[in-house]
Amino acid sequence: MATATATRGGLVPASPGRTAPRGRRIIAAILVVLVVFVVWEGVKFLGGTPWRAPGSVPGPNNVILWNPPFRWAFANDLNLPHIWNILLVFLEPWQRGADRNVAQFLFDAALYTWREAALGFALGAGIGLVLATVFVHSRLLERALVPYVVASQTVPIIALAPMITYAFGGNVASVVVIATYLTFFPVTIAMIRGLRSFDPRALELMRSYAASRQDTYWKLRLPASLPYFFTALKIAATASIVGAIIGEGPGGIANGLGRVIITYNQYYITGPEKLWAAIIASGILGVAFYLIVRAAEVLVVRGRPGAAEG
Amino acid sequence: MTTPTTPAATPTSPSAAQPIVSIAAVDKQFSRGDRGGRAITKALEGIDLDVAQGEFVSLIGPSGCGKSTLLRIVGDLTSPTRGTVRVNGKPANQARRDRDYGMVFQAPVLFDWRTVEDNVKLPLEILGYDDARRTARAREMLELVELGEFLRHHPYQLSGGMQQRVAIARALAFEPAILLMDEPFGALDEMTRERMNGEVLRIWQKTGTTVLFVTHSIPEAVFLSSRVVVMSARPGRITKVIDVDLPRPRTDETRETRRYFELVTDVREALRAGGAALDDSETVGGAAASVDRTMAEGAVG
Numbered sequence: 174m175a176t177a178t179a180t181r182g183g184l185v186p187a188s189p190g191r192t193a194p195r196g197r198r199i200i201a202a203i204l205v206v207l208v209v210f211v212v213w214e215g216v217k218f219l220g221g222t223p224w225r226a227p228g229s230v231p232g233p234n235n236v237i238l239w240n241p242p243f244r245w246a247f248a249n250d251l252n253l254p255h256i257w258n259i260l261l262v263f264l265e266p267w268q269r270g271a272d273r274n275v276a277q278f279l280f281d282a283a284l285y286t287w288r289e290a291a292l293g294f295a296l297g298a299g300i301g302l303v304l305a306t307v308f309v310h311s312r313l314l315e316r317a318l319v320p321y322v323v324a325s326q327t328v329p330i331i332a333l334a335p336m337i338t339y340a341f342g343g344n345v346a347s348v349v350v351i352a353t354y355l356t357f358f359p360v361t362i363a364m365i366r367g368l369r370s371f372d373p374r375a376l377e378l379m380r381s382y383a384a385s386r387q388d389t390y391w392k393l394r395l396p397a398s399l400p401y402f403f404t405a406l407k408i409a410a411t412a413s414i415v416g417a418i419i420g421e422g423p424g425g426i427a428n429g430l431g432r433v434i435i436t437y438n439q440y441y442i443t444g445p446e447k448l449w450a451a452i453i454a455s456g457i458l459g460v461a462f463y464l465i466v467r468a469a470e471v472l473v474v475r476g477r478p479g480a481a482e483g
Numbered sequence: 484m485t486t487p488t489t490p491a492a493t494p495t496s497p498s499a500a501q502p503i504v505s506i507a508a509v510d511k512q513f514s515r516g517d518r519g520g521r522a523i524t525k526a527l528e529g530i531d532l533d534v535a536q537g538e539f540v541s542l543i544g545p546s547g548c549g550k551s552t553l554l555r556i557v558g559d560l561t562s563p564t565r566g567t568v569r570v571n572g573k574p575a576n577q578a579r580r581d582r583d584y585g586m587v588f589q590a591p592v593l594f595d596w597r598t599v600e601d602n603v604k605l606p607l608e609i610l611g612y613d614d615a616r617r618t619a620r621a622r623e624m625l626e627l628v629e630l631g632e633f634l635r636h637h638p639y640q641l642s643g644g645m646q647q648r649v650a651i652a653r654a655l656a657f658e659p660a661i662l663l664m665d666e667p668f669g670a671l672d673e674m675t676r677e678r679m680n681g682e683v684l685r686i687w688q689k690t691g692t693t694v695l696f697v698t699h700s701i702p703e704a705v706f707l708s709s710r711v712v713v714m715s716a717r718p719g720r721i722t723k724v725i726d727v728d729l730p731r732p733r734t735d736e737t738r739e740t741r742r743y744f745e746l747v748t749d750v751r752e753a754l755r756a757g758g759a760a761l762d763d764s765e766t767v768g769g770a771a772a773s774v775d776r777t778m779a780e781g782a783v784g
Contacts, residue, residue: 377586393594
């Protein structure tokens, strides 16, 4: 009895604030960055290439600041560049003799890729919503078609991208199609669930009003499904960016992150920091898109219990 | 079965020659495919009941006696196997299409994403009321259930009793011909339940609506009703109809009168006379009966 009370007492203060206060979240985020930094540079301290001054070009005249006791291949400057060198490369010209630096270049490329991804994301979300709506109204179509929806995602996008490029031509359209292809799936699957997630008694309530299917859909099914919808959209947001980046390669799009990654890959031996910078830019883009969807979610589902989660 | 119009009970009733609800020879069977054959559960058998305009009629009985099923048949949420139900002189299905029913379930079934006011507006939107009329009507109803200050709240911010009052306001908002209530206060504590009973009576008297009310609680049934319909289980049958001649308005003092206790005893004895079924449902068969009911409800939904 006493333990039960104690347990309940312990739960009560924890439940009202489901998310940690803002200050603690910021501190936690900073801590994570610090830990990554310490581990990364710690490994290089023990087993990396001899440390030179930040930003200096490797050469015979470099001053050696620190000579690590071991030589581990995975920790050398080619496989694991110094974090400060990755940060410094953002300020270098994006290619020899160029006016703009890597940061500006990556920013423009990310914005370009984001536009393609966002278009694919919107189309994919729309298609997913329509498919799920059809499926929850027709068991027959659901049984007949959902296996194909699932099968569509087991085909590697790497194999499909060249075909799609061939079909739609080497332009932005093919990139958008690939982003759409990766986006519609999570939305479809989540919304088949979401559009059925209402309280079954609410359906009886609607029946007692002799509500039409449309009324039931717009006033019950769809609003009840929104938490599912936004969970799917958050997955779709990152998937659409991956789709766009992958699609840019065979699509021959010169302005996006995909092309940048391919280019910097080719010059990895001479400047590994640039590829790392591009990877960081892709990561930031993904997080940014995720946060946009999250902000929309907070606006739309506010006022519901548990809306602060996730 | 005739309709004994209870004298002091109903404010508007005596003129109603034609019953508003007329249930005739209703049977309801649930069949489910079991291993090696079909099991048929007789949920209701030979139900006859008339409810007059403005009456407050309670259905009471043990678990599995089909009282909820009967209510759902009246509300056309499920259909009888045999027999007819007419509401306002129409088949139940037509009555539902004409929006003659206000339903209140055991759970409030409010929509989380709507404010209290917008929850009450829900049926009005479906019925195509214009915006101004919706707002006016919703506010009027919320005043009636004394929740006028909670328009902008969301359901989860209210207590269970308050949520159920919102559900009642919603059910009454479009002035349905009959209010069907399925154990609406079953989930509330005793104190809240008694207060809600008072509320319901006040609202019923103010609106003059007809109420069909399913309950487990003998005191609740006696306190509220013009008539208490006692049912027994398996098959679900009406075993007795008890007129409640307590004067109105009924207040907390009513609960302490002699006549009230006599009527509570009458209902209890009638339930006990339903006998075997009641005992049965409370021992071994109890679980089975409630399983039956759950399955029956599941089959319908």
